[in-house]
Amino acid sequence: TSCLPRASRTPRQARPRVRGGTTKYTLLSFLPKNLFEQFHRLANVYFVFIALLNFVPAVNAFQPGLALAPVLFILAVTAFKDLWEDYSRHRSDHEINHLGCLVFSREEKQYVNRFWKEIRVGDFVRLRCNEIIPADILLLSSSDPDGLCHIETANLDGETNLKRRQVVRGFSELVSEFNPLTFTSVIECEKPNNDLTRFHGCITHNNGKKAGLYKENLLLRGCTIRNTEAVVGIVIYAGHETKALLNNSGPRYKRSQLERQMNCDVLWCVLLLVCMSLFSAVGHGLWVWRYQEKRSLFDVPESDGTSLSPVTAAVYSFLTMIIVLQVLIPISLYVSIEIVKVCQVYFINQDMELYDEETDSQLQCRALNITEDLGQIQYIFSDKTGTLTENKMVFRRCTVSGIEYSHDANAQRLARYQEADSEEEEAVPRGGSLPQRGSIGSHQSIRIMHRSQSTKSHRRTGSRMLGRSLGHTLPSASIFLQEKDITPDPKLFEKVSECDRCLAIARHQEHPLAHLSPELSDVFDFFIALTICNTVVVTSPDQPRQKASSGPAPAIASNGYSSGAASWAPENTAKEQELELEQEQERELRYEAESPDEAALVYAARAYNCTLVDRLHDQVSVELPHLGRLTFELLHTLGFDSIRKRMSVVIRHPLTDEINVYTKGADSVVMDLLLPCSSGIQHQKKIRSKTQNYLNLYAVEGLRTLCIAKRVLSEEEYACWLQSHLEAESSLDNREELLFQSAIRLETNLHLLGATGIEDRLQDGVPETIAKLRQAGLQIWVLTGDKQETAINIAYACKLLDHDEEVITLNAESQVCSPLSAPEKNTDNVSVGFSPLCLPSTSTNSGPSPSLVIDGRSLAYALEKNLEDKFLFLAKQCRSVLCCRSTPLQKSMVVKLVRSKLKAMTLAIGDGANDVSMIQVADVGVGISGQEGMQAVMASDFAVPRFRYLERLLIVHGHWCYSRLANMVLYFFYKNTMFVGLLFWFQFYCGFSASAMIDQWYLIFFNLLFSSLPQLVTGVLDKDVPADVLLTEPQLYKSGQNMEEYRPRAFWLNMADAAFQSLVCFFIPYLAYYDSDTDMFTWGTPITAIALFTFLLHLGIETKTWVTSGFSILLFFTVALIYNASCATCYPPSNPYWTMQTLLGDPVFYLTCLIAPVAALLPRLFFKAMQGSLFPTQLQLGRQLAKMSPKTVTAPKETFAQGHLPEEPRTESSEKRSIRTSGSLSQDCTLQASWHVQQPACSPEARGEPNVVDMNLPLRENILLEGLSSQAPGPSMPREAILEGCPGDSKMKSTSTSRAAPLSSIFNLSNFSSFNWISPLSLVSGLGSVLQFSRSSLQMDKRDSEFLPSPPQPDQDLCGLSGQTTDYF
């Protein structure tokens, strides 16, 4: 990043102001600029070109001015839309620009009130508490004695917790008030960019000293100053250069799949147009050549009397034909689509069902033009935390020093409230079933009480929910139950108080901790770590943060940050402050944490009377009952990051005066950083393995686990580390990398204290939603950063995994070769082979397919170029895929892989910053406006308040949007082709001279005026299937996935139908008026009318709900009558005076208008009707269902399901046949999968012997047959046989699945592979066969053979094996 000297002492040079805002246009620049932008669209250029062509006399077809009209109309509509958008931006800008703030004026030598728009870079700005920051400002001075300032970034990222900002180094030491006049330093900083989380720069003081500038020094525009009385800063970026505005890119422009397909078809239309014109041109050339020598009376020579050469005539005719047939390229298509999409977005926004009352937020459509993509999604990639779950953490269990404290009382209490709540729920009938798993419980029931306890009582949410709960008959106590209220485990509580007492006694002795048993000291440290190892900010709820910005100082000073500079708070005497501080302690404390699990831990510690009371920049105060307030000197905080997956604090212990490091982090990383076992005592080793067991247990329960560890640093060690750390901190470039290294140096040789289990509850309605989405044919992949066991359990809880189905687990255990450290080494060594999964018939069968669980490391292998196809092949067969421990990058890579390789429509949903990349990569990104800020929402196309709204968004709105738009686009093509067809057929009777029997007005305005409205109405309002049916029958969604409504075949069928209809509509009037005295336009007008009738009737056939359509007929006749009566001589050459009026008196007109549309639509109607009764599509069945009385909507589900599967039974039966013919049931349909791994050479487990592990899995024939026989009607012979043959199997399945986690650990221990392949059933045989066969098969399988025919295993063997292997569990 190049540094750019920006603000310096020389104040006013060309520096951007805050003003300017977001508007694109000025009054003057609007027209040229907007036109320029519009002409970026190729279609517009084309239409203008056509219109201009009309100005050439030799080729013109219409009156030039008239031809320009539609183009101008379209341009004007778009321009008006742009203007309106810009105007609304301008208005909001104006408001913002005229906000006031205090800016230092050099002339007046004091702060004066100025508008925001007058702030320039280099200005000194003084901000008071609760003021909004007008620009990106470098903090130079704060009323806080420590030079701190708190800001709330909710406007920017939606996070409501307070963030701390620091005065620039070198200014914090100032004793007196900061005086801008004496500011002489030079500031260098990077160019304006949109990275909110990064800022680099340096400041050079006039004494030559340099200091770095970091994001901790920067106050970002749009944030609000909190808890700090006043700050002064210098403006670094103003106006458009502020990070907030650079981030504000507005709605994104994406092009939907449908539109891409449509553009392709538009090209076809262009080709068709050119072909027609060419044909016509050649025809005209021949015609001219034929007649020009004949001195025919209708031949018009050139103006100089010579006759036109055929070639010239052909060229002219070509151009004229292009003008005449321009209707084929629908000029109004793009505008209509825009209009329809805007309306669709409006309806989605307005849907009551997508409105979340608790947060008062509705669904936001941020991308305006991909609504129809919602109806075509095939893969959903979901984050887990915060998306499927609430991301509201509740402390559930913990283990300290190897002893588990199950907190049963807490669990019981939670369960009690659940029960109370579920009774409530039963009173209100709900559609879905509650999740069955007891340990996790019915999650939606927790919601109410849980939300009512929102810690943020200042939010409307809290009060709303409070009011709501009061309406219920719940015990009033539960209303105030909070996630922070934890019933302590009595045993642990006893221990805590014991060591508290001991310490209180031993306090003044030399080594107070030495008096404690190791266990007690661990307990003590554990809670200290819980309390201080975080970034929680303490506030108190009685002190609402929203205060009038003009609020005077006294109220503010009580926030714990006593104002040091007397000049800022003169009224506040020190005494008063102390008094208030004391009062504050009695008040309830509120903790504001960046991540909810931090707060949960602090609340948990408080339940054990270890209360965090105050956190300052350099000290943390903890209140203990006997010890009183302990103040820890906070030396360093090494913040959490997703690579290290841990955070640490370095403190000086007030009791021992030792320097301690407390680390809190994911168990996978922390366990690896512990003091090496060999050097540790046996006790410690035991603790570690016990803790690991408990961690596994927690994970099985679906709890989020964190390990707490501690390290005692000697002074020398600390000094040594400090030096390097300071270097890292002050280095200008590469600072992050150095700090990372420094943190890694500190966080080693840790002493394990314990671990915690935090519950993250499932969101309301998640299992039901997932079930529905599944039924809708959507593949759901969960990509989470969480650990495998937790993820699997959440997956079970939300019905993503089923206990009956098998789970394939891919775990890479070799750590050294993890792609992070040595990506290049393993690329060649690892080969993973999936055999083509059994017979082709099994891969397409409808039996339960397995689920795949893969962890981050394996994912890294699987995403490599040579393996990704195989990975996808496997993943495609799986019902659901779970990627655990995946990094944000991996998430996006997975999405990208599926998107590009499978050519599937993908949707990514997530709520946090780690999902942003995935959201951006997917076709449709959905953000959940939840707990973790707004980054995901900012990156998304749609923002929903909760996961469950996805169901309605996709299944109802997505389907509607897709079907509406698809039908509209098809109809557009049909309409234009049909209309142009009429003109084209006429060319055969007018010497291909490009004349049109349809009046130019009709020709030009037909699309725009007469026929556009009905289809717009249809496009906006048509509902092919009502919402309730769509929701009860989610499989209707598949029509969108398969692009049933708009696919190439449909397009060409449509075009063919259009050609047929135009033939009928042309030749019926032709024959009816043949050999008569009709004139051109008296004949053309009926054709126009016929075309209009045909269009409307066609639309009527296609439309599923008729709202309106007679209107446009009325419009046509009104316009035609007025137009034909308006001027006798005005519109050469057609001159349609009184044509319509005459026609209305002509019975033949009516007769043709009746017969032609009917004849034209007869085949379509017949086909539709036949199809409706013979091969009804799912959608038609759905419609039939809707037609039945609403009360029976759910009842005829069976008949429905049966009717719509005309093909599946066939495949099933054929498959069944193939199985029967194959004789031995068990062997032939064995699903064989082999998974070869050549262990990387760099792996520590690498052995001398060949280490190719091959697992042959005779897989799930039972399940398959079970599924088959249950589905295929008729006698199910094989089913019983199998069940009898292998009675142990079904039992096996359940046990093995529920124990997936221990199994994997068994595998880890057995340690024979860097990959494990676990599946509940296959494991039975897999384990057995591997253990028995692996050694023998190793030798022969050394080469890269990808597929090894598995030795056929008879069923009996399998059963025997299963009997043996049960011992393993």
Add this chain to the structure above:
Amino acid sequence: MTWSATARGAHQPDNTAFTQQRLPAWQPLLSASIALPLFFCAGLAFIGLGLGLFYSSNGIKELEYDYTGNPGTGNCSVCALADQGRAPPIRCSCAWYFSLPELFPGPVYLYYELTNFYQNNRRYGVSRDDSQLSGLPSALRHPANECAPYQRRATGLPIAPCGAIANSLFNDTFSLWHQRRPGEPYVEVPLERTGIAWWTDCHVKFRNPPLVNGSLALAFRGTAPPPNWHRPVYELSPDPNNTGFINQDFVVWMRTAALPTFRKLYARIRQGNYSAGLPRGAYRVNITYNYPVRAFGGHKRIVFSNISWMGGKNPFLGIAYLVVGSLCILMGFVMLVVYIRYQDQNDEEEDEE
């Protein structure tokens, strides 16, 4: 506290039928059961209508004669030979004799029909100036550019009426003679040459320029007739109400035909003894053969026709209705079969359940 429970959120959508997409709508379901009656009804109605149309079309009598004069097709071949495609052609006369065994019911219309004549070709169709034809004096002197090359004479005089359409005005004339009994002299049948054009055309669209000193000829002074014309426009007819731009032959001609085969009304026969139609007897049509069509392969015909409520003779519409009606019935039967089978199947399935 309670207020918050009832108060609406700021973002809560409106609960109206429109925003919630609950507008009432008719939802037809296209399936055999609904389509069946539709098809049968439509089919029956169409067949009925078709029969009516066919019958009434058959009631229309038509008599036509091709007088192009291709060799061996009558006495007009002399004229045709003489013509040789020259324009302007030499004056020539020929006649067509026919006899009616019975009354040709009236009112009888006399049409001339041209084939292979592309009045609808684009460059021809635009070659006119409607403002000139509406009698605008300025346009009379300054014809529109669309008229080129028939805009001005080589001498610079503006052509009135300008343009290719006017230039190619059909200029054969017909007179009809009737011989009641053989041996009797032919009596001229009065042909009504007015009322053959649209009323709006000769009264609104086409106007003569304002008379100068009460004379139409003076009004047209300074203009030249189109090159093919033998006489100026104000001498098209001796009848002062039917000459100039409002001459009905001219007006009819200027309404360009839609298709290359077309007929145009020449006269109506409804006067005197012939108001009821043409009585039986021998007839002679005297033709002044001027219009050269053989050069481009065209044909000229003369047509006597009477009309019904639905206009001239056209069996097509009746046939079309009959065909479409039968198709509807046929499809209806097919669907009936399908419907019955489908219904059976459904019943079976239900039975199985």
